[in-house]
Amino acid sequence: MGNCYLIIIDGLGVGAQEDADLYGDTGMNTLGHVSEKTRVELPNLAKMGIGNIIPLVSIPEEQNPIAAFGKMREVSGGKDSTTGHWEIAGIQLEKPFPTYPNGFPKEVINTFCEGIGVDGVLCNLPYSGTDVIRDYGKEHLKTGKPIVYTSADSVFQLATHDDLTSVEQLYEWCEFARKKVCIGEHEVGRVIARPFTGVHPFDRISDKRHDFSAIPPKNNVVQQLYDAGIPTYSIGKIIDLFAEKGFSKFERTKNNAEGIQTLLSVMDEVKETFVFVNLIDTDQLFGHRLDPEGFAGSLKEFDGALPQILSKVKEDDLLIITGDHGNDPCSESTDHSREFVPLLVYPKVRAVSEDLGTRGTFADVAASIASFFHQVNHSKAQSFL
Numbered sequence: 001m002g003n004c005y006l007i008i009i010d011g012l013g014v015g016a017q018e019d020a021d022l023y024g025d026t027g028m029n030t031l032g033h034v035s036e037k038t039r040v041e042l043p044n045l046a047k048m049g050i051g052n053i054i055p056l057v058s059i060p061e062e063q064n065p066i067a068a069f070g071k072m073r074e075v076s077g078g079k080d081s082t083t084g085h086w087e088i089a090g091i092q093l094e095k096p097f098p099t100y101p102n103g104f105p106k107e108v109i110n111t112f113c114e115g116i117g118v119d120g121v122l123c124n125l126p127y128s129g130t131d132v133i134r135d136y137g138k139e140h141l142k143t144g145k146p147i148v149y150t151s152a153d154s155v156f157q158l159a160t161h162d163d164l165t166s167v168e169q170l171y172e173w174c175e176f177a178r179k180k181v182c183i184g185e186h187e188v189g190r191v192i193a194r195p196f197t198g199v200h201p202f203d204r205i206s207d208k209r210h211d212f213s214a215i216p217p218k219n220n221v222v223q224q225l226y227d228a229g230i231p232t233y234s235i236g237k238i239i240d241l242f243a244e245k246g247f248s249k250f251e252r253t254k255n256n257a258e259g260i261q262t263l264l265s266v267m268d269e270v271k272e273t274f275v276f277v278n279l280i281d282t283d284q285l286f287g288h289r290l291d292p293e294g295f296a297g298s299l300k301e302f303d304g305a306l307p308q309i310l311s312k313v314k315e316d317d318l319l320i321i322t323g324d325h326g327n328d329p330c331s332e333s334t335d336h337s338r339e340f341v342p343l344l345v346y347p348k349v350r351a352v353s354e355d356l357g358t359r360g361t362f363a364d365v366a367a368s369i370a371s372f373f374h375q376v377n378h379s380k381a382q383s384f385l
Contacts (some may be wrong), residue, residue: 002316011283013326013339020338029336033330040296044306051197067346070356077337080153080188084324089220090379098190121148134201135231152335154189178212207254213239220367222246236278256281267312287327319346
């Protein structure tokens, strides 16, 4: 038994799911549209078989890919990071997290304001993170009222200027919202701290963003491995999406470059360990900001690091590369999209066949990880090993 490395390229979808119309996402295709728009070449991912999953204008099919390939369908309701990562870990939500297309109800806002001692909030609508500080930042500085906003995802986002509210105070307010406000029927997937700085139109302090996730059910493969005494390692925002539950070690990272370097260092150190990695730039910096060229550049950065990553994968190790949802930067929407996600499994000899087809659920990853570590598969999913 070796190490298992699971890498999530955040927001990397490969085409709208059959139910995408229910989410307003008909026709979305993150990787397909980025390939068509930018003509990005990803030679190392191509060798693994990413061009075999769906037709891509700039990435050819590989006759003899070095990895098994396929795509996965999300069955849980929603298209947010928490839901996607949780299903990858084996949690299939029967009821989706609540969303607020018209903003949060009065009782939620009143409870929050009374609890932190402020006289009202600004915005309280679905909004882009960069637009909301541009449009409400001046009023925030004038009135002292925090900016509360949401999105198409199940999130309660709180933005404050660092001249007015310290980052530590902002975190305390978010912890209060997580524990006392966003509970029961209003239990959102994440409460997110969004500090910003500077002068109008202002700048987000990206490395001080902090996610306060709902607590995941214990029937997930991360907790299962942890309870069995198998080391578990989080790199990036994974630790936040799982409410800091189930991990032996973690490293929060500022960007993909740091995440990749951390992974490479960890690969030299770990033994019989599960390493769960999130590379966020594709989603946070480029998908939400409708920047296909930036999205393509981020993919190229990862592609360039792949040879070094693959060189550290030992004979008994397993590497899985996938996504958690879509985020099509070539669309008119700044929100996540309900898409299939790619699946690459290396070395390919661990797979039943090279073409893994369309998996019925993201949770097939959890079933496969459980199998790899000789644990019981508690999910309804099927291992592809």
